[in-house]
Amino acid sequence: MMVPKIKLIDGKIFGHYTGMAIPPFLIIVSKKSRNPMKTIRHEWTHVLQAVELWYFGFYLLYFISWLIVGFKYRKIWFEREAHYTDESPFYNGSRKKFSWLQYVRDKCDSVRRVPDHPVEFSHHRQDGKPVLWCKKCFTHIHVLDEKT
Numbered sequence: 001m002m003v004p005k006i007k008l009i010d011g012k013i014f015g016h017y018t019g020m021a022i023p024p025f026l027i028i029v030s031k032k033s034r035n036p037m038k039t040i041r042h043e044w045t046h047v048l049q050a051v052e053l054w055y056f057g058f059y060l061l062y063f064i065s066w067l068i069v070g071f072k073y074r075k076i077w078f079e080r081e082a083h084y085t086d087e088s089p090f091y092n093g094s095r096k097k098f099s100w101l102q103y104v105r106d107k108c109d110s111v112r113r114v115p116d117h118p119v120e121f122s123h124h125r126q127d128g129k130p131v132l133w134c135k136k137c138f139t140h141i142h143v144l145d146e147k148t
Contacts, residue, residue: 001024001050003024004021004023004024004025004026004027004047005025005026006028006029006040007026007027007028007029007103007108008030008031009029009119010028010030010031010032010034011032012030012032013028013030017030018030018032018033018034019033019039019040019042019043019088020043021050023046023047023051023055024047024050024051024055024056024148025041026045027047028043029043029044031049032046032089036088037089038086038140041086041091041092042082042086042087043082044092045078045081045082045085045086045092045095047079048092049081049100050093052097052098058078059108061077061078062076064076065077065078065104074138075137075139077100077101077103077104080100080103080136080138081099081100081103082104083134083138084135089099103136106135107137107139108134108141108147109139109141112141113141114137115123115133117134117136117137118134118135119133119135119141120132120133120135121133122140129143130132130143131143
C-alpha cells in the first residue's frame with residue numbers, strides 16, 4: 001500500500017473542511033482543526049476504504065453514494081463510517097475490510113430508529129415531543145411514541 005503524505009495547511013479546505021484525503025497521494029489537515037489527530041484518523045479511514053476498492057472504485061462509489069443520499073455530505077456511506085469511528089484511536093488498526101457497507105443499510109430516518117444505534121437527546125419540538133440525534137446515521141429522529 002502506498003502511504004500518503006500528510007500536509008498541514010494554514011486555512012480551511014474549500015473554506016469549510018479541516019481535513020481531506022486524496023488517496024493514495026495525500027492527506028491534507030488544516031492547522032485550524034480543533035483535534036488534528038481525530039482529523040487524521042478520519043482521513044486515514046478514507047485511505048483504507050480507497051485501498052480495498054482499488055482507488056478508482058472508491059471515487060466512483062463515493063460519487064454514487066453522494067447522489068443517492070441527495071448531496072448530503074454527512075450521509076455519504078464512507079463519511080458515515082469515518083465520522084462514527086474517528087473518536088477511536090484503535091479503530092483503523094482493527095477495522096474489517098468493507099466496514100463501510102454497514103452504513104449503506106440500516107439507516108435511521110426522521111421517524112424510524114435502528115434499535116442498536118446510539119442516540120442522544122437533541123431538542124424538543126414545538127409540541128413538546130423530544131427529538132433524538134442518531135450518532136451513527138447523523139439524523140434527527142422525531143419520537144412519535146415510546147416504541148421509537
